[in-house]
Structures are given as structure tokens and as C-alpha cells.
Amino acid sequence: MLALSIRGLTKTYRNGVQALRGVDLDVEQGDFFALLGPNGAGKTTLIGIITSLVNKTAGTASVFGYDLDTQLERAKSCIGVVPQELNFNQFESPLTIVINQAGFYGIPRPVARVRAEKYLKQLQLWDKRNGMARALSGGMKRRLMIARALMHEPRLLVLDEPTAGVDIEIRRSMWEFLNDINAHGTTIILTTHYLEEAENLCRNIAIIDNGNIVERDRMSNLLRGLHTETFVLNLRDPVDVAPQVAGFVLTRIDDHTLEAEVSKDQSLNGLFAQLTAQRLDVLSMRNKVNRLEEVFMRLVEHKGTHA
């Protein structure tokens, strides 16, 4: 079954900006799906339409078979949303915020209280439940929005940059948490600018640019299609010019740093053998950018040059 099905979705804002240009997209039930794109590509508009915060211009969308035009209440009952910007009442307590949100989804108060304890504990906010929400740290506020979105135990969780501005430790613990939720059956759609996050968490991916889906594939297929990767090599001894290495393109970045472009059918052993022959010791090596980032940049830049 499809958790989300979108056909010909178009959005033109009153100022004439065309944010979506006939988007078609399917997300399978149980998927952990990444929706990526540069700023202004149409991600938030797409999510806004799914969650009823933005009126669409044309097209159809359904959530677990419920059409957004004709079965809106049923469709919205299936969705939990964690927006990009903070949108809770900063003068209410976390406990009040999550219990009220459950109420808006028809969850009776006694049930909501039990769930509030469960999710606030899971997201490490239980100790802060009675203080004012505005006193929470940035990471806690993000976690509060996740707890709030889970109160009605949605079948589809939409996360719009949930880890923006969150430190790496909390971000990784949030990844674990989201993975667990997904493993328990909740379909997740994630937008993020941290491509490492999308690569680690998501099984399928769509890249949106300028209001169009420019790529839609399994994450593994997309990464497999990556023809070259760029590695950064740290050298023991300084070099004045980039060494000549047959079959590889090397660029000198500074005295101790080289960049090497390696195609997917090339062996790194060949590169190292030639560097060793030239008495160049490599102390460490890392990817210049994350692999998904490489794909992303190529797709977006490619479309940009043809726009």
C-alpha cells in the first residue's frame, strides 16, 4: 500500500512564483524516505500541501488511500508533522502542548496523559514537562515537536529538517529514535540539508529542484550510479606541485593536501602504489564530500545548467 501518492501537484503562489510544477511521487508504506532539494526547491511547499498548511493549485494527493480533497479528516489523522520552524506555544508547558495536540487528533485525555509520559520520557523531556516551553534548549524544542507529532501515533511521520541546529550527539540519538519508530511500522518522510543523515537513515530518495522531481530511486541505486568520488589525502611531507599519477587526476590544495578524483572502476591500490613510488606518504584520507552530497550536487547542478 502507498503511504503517500501524489499526481500532477502544482502550486503557484499569489506573487506568481511556481513552487511545484506537476509533481508525481509515491512513497511506500513502511518506507524511510528522503525528500531532498536545495533551498527554494519546493520541499516545504510539498509538505505544506500534504499537511494542509498550503493550498494546492492543481493535482491530487492521497495518504494511505485517503484523498486530501474528499477525505481530508481521515487523511490528516494518518499524518504527524514535525515542521521546520518552531510552532508551539512557548508559554505553555511541554506536557500541556503534547496533551492538547493529542486532543486535536481525538485522543481522550486519559490516553493522552499515558502517551505524553511515554514520549516525553523517550525523548528525554519528562523532567522538563511542567516548565515553560520557551525555557527549553534548541535541541529540546526540536525533540518536543517530535514528541508532539507522535502523540496520535501517526502512520506517516513527516519531518521537515528535524535536526537543524541540533548538536551531533543529539542528532545521532534522534536518528536512532527515528529508526526505531520506522522499524515499528511508521512510514517516515524526511527532508534535511544534512545529506549524511539522509544517506544513513533513508532507503528511498527523491530529489526536487525548481519544483520538479529530478531523481527518484532507491538510495543504494543512486549511490551505485556515482561514477567518481573525490578523496582528500593528507601527506606527511610538503609538495610544491601536484604529482603526476597515471590514470588519476590529482589537485594540490596546499603543501600537505591533495585531492584525488577516483572513478568507481579504479582501484585505490593503484593510486597508493604510484604515490609510494614517488616517496609520498599518505597519513590519512577522507571523502571530500559525503557520497550522497556528490550525487545531489551533480543532479542539481546538471538541472541548473539546463534550466
Added chain:
Amino acid sequence: MPEASAVTAGAIEPSLNATRWVGFSTIVIREYSRIVRIWGQTLVPSAVTAILYFVIFGSLIGRRVGQMGGFDYMQYIAPGLIMMSVITNSYGNSVASFFGAKFGKHVEELLVSPLPNWIIVSGYATGGLVRGMMVGGVVTVVSLIFAHLPVQHLGLIIAAALLTSLIFSLGGFINAVFAKNFDQVNWIPAFVLTPLTYFGGVFYSVAMLPPWARALSHVNPILHMVNAFRYGFLGVSDVSVAGAFAIMTALAVVLFVLALQLMNRGVGIRD
């Protein structure tokens, strides 16, 4: 972070009516909690204002005015003052609460929820009604300190108060839907509501006015509300009580439909 234990995706769907009822009561409880939490802003000012009116207009000036409509001036203005507090607070609650939710973006909590717009409008309207009735109750108690208030028609008193509160609660909601900043929240109360209230027969009988002013006053819906309410207490009215209830009912329906249309079109809340 501990494991996410039991998000049981695909649980049994509750009925839409059950969802709507719980959602509606949640909005009303949230509004009630807000009113009580900031009681110094919501409940007390009207009581203080009423005391000032009773002391200055009722006691000091009222003694020289003598009787009006066959009653002591203090008795005559008491229903009007109660109604004035109901109007101000019902309007103020809806406009402040809904505009605050827009401004703070937490209106999105409701917009993404499955609650239909008519439930959201009803919830906010009821929130305003709750505050209108609470403040009306407080001002009534204050009135009883200064004046003896006979009760001629209790049902009409309750009906007039409820309808008036509902009308202004919906009016405040509509104001909040359109408002883009705090100035626009204050314009209507300052430049429309206050003049209409003062010219709405709170402090005088329109029988005192010249014919043209009397005729003009009848266009003011607050005149009808105040007089219907006063009739419930004192049994006197400057307007037809049946006509007043017809006007109030029609206004409540029109404003509810208008608020609903604005929500459905997403005016001020959806792109």
C-alpha cells in the same frame, strides 16, 4: 535516547464525531486554562472598570440624574454595564487568542489536525463565550453590591447574554483572521466597538434622544442586545425584544458562516 517502543501504526480508526468532540473540548479547555492562567488580564479589569462606572456614573452623577425607565439610574445602567463587559471580553478573548496563535505559529497545531474548520471556529467562539460569561458573572456580582437587580425573565437574560457573547466572540475571531499585526487587533475595539457600545443605550434610554438620533440608534445592534438583556432584569426596553432576538440570531448565523468561509479559503492562515 531510549527505544521508541510502541508506535502502533495503523491502529483502529476512531469515529470522526468522537475525534471532533474531543478536539472541540480540547480547544475549549485550552481557552479556559488560558483565561484562568492570566486572570489578572482577563477577569479582574472588567470588575475594576465596573466598580468605577458604578461609583462615578451610578453613585455620584446618577444621584442627580434621578430615575430612568422607572428605575434608579444605578439599576438602569447595571444590565448595560454587565453587557458591556460581556461584549468586550468575548471579543477580546477570541481576537487575542487566535491572533496570538497566528503570530506564534501554533495555529498550525490545529490546521494540520483532522479537525474540520467548523469545529475550530466553534471552539474559539466557545472560548470567547466562556470568558464573556465568566466576566459577566463577576460584573453581575459587583453590580449587586451597588444596586438591587430584580429578575423578570431569567431565560431571556441567559439567552441574550449567550447570543451577544457568541456574536462578539465570532467578531473577534474574524478580526484575528484578517489582522496582520497587533495594531489591526486593536483598531476594531477602539474605533468601532467602543463607540457602538457607548451609543448602544448602556447609560441612557434612547427615548431621550431626538427622533433622528433615535432612528439612527436602532441601526446599532448593541442597542438591541443591551435592551433585550435589560428587559430580562427590569422588564423595560427601548426596542422590540422579539426583534432584538431575531437580530441577534441572524447576526450570530451570518458571522459564523463568514468565519467558516474565511477559514475554508485559508484567509490569513494558509498560503
